[in-house]
Amino acid sequence: MPSYKLYYFNARGRAEPARLVFAAAGIEFEDNRMAMGEWPKVKKELHAPFGQVPLLVIDDKIKLAQSLAIMTFIAREGGLAPSNSLDIAKCDMIVGAEEDFLTKKIQCHFEKDEAKKKELDEAIQNTHLPAFMGALTKILEENGTGFLVTDKMTYADIIVFNACNNLDSGALDKFPKLKQHHDRIASNPGIKAYLEKRPKTDF
Secondary structure: OOOEEEEEEEOOHHHHHHHHHHHHHOOOOOOEOOOOHHHHHHHHHHOOOOOOOOEEEEEEOEEEEOHHHHHHHHHHHHHOOOHHHHHHHHHHHHHHHHHHHHHHHHHHHHHOOOOHHHHHHHHHHHHHHHHHHHHHHHHHHHHHOOOOOOOOHHHHHHHHHHHHOOOOHHHHOOOOOHHHHHHHHHOOOOHHHHHHHHOOOOO
16 A cells, blocks of 8 residues: 655645545545645745645655645545546536635635725626536436436536535524535544544644
């Protein structure tokens, strides 16, 4: 079994989907979390391909950057990816939609102008979130297995779980089928164990 070391800040952020996939697959990894101020030193030591984290180091020599590349690689290694091209494309479609939604949330989170921040947040709550949740609900209904793609959990389910898990308390109550999906993924033994010990962070 290869050794895996995941480097990121002490936050859920863009590393959390990979952490959840590791947990669901039962693959051990070293979860290296750093303070923001440590990054310049760690960046120099790691020689990250694009100068960014998350970064996955495999067997202390192979370096894999980009959060979605890391997540899907681990999913394939851990049996959490579909076996045919069309189902993989469906997973990637969902991941891409989640990335679009996440980008809007990140823009709002880091906006410094309070009036603009309020405007962005209202757009998320009133437009982007309902549209995203509505599309996912339809996909769930059409697939009819309790999962988003195929009849078992894939990385698409995990990234959607992560997105839902990061919503404000009670936000999922308006989307009961996604709440059921969230609770189903949360009950996975590996994910459940990880969540119980996950450090509490701001984001």
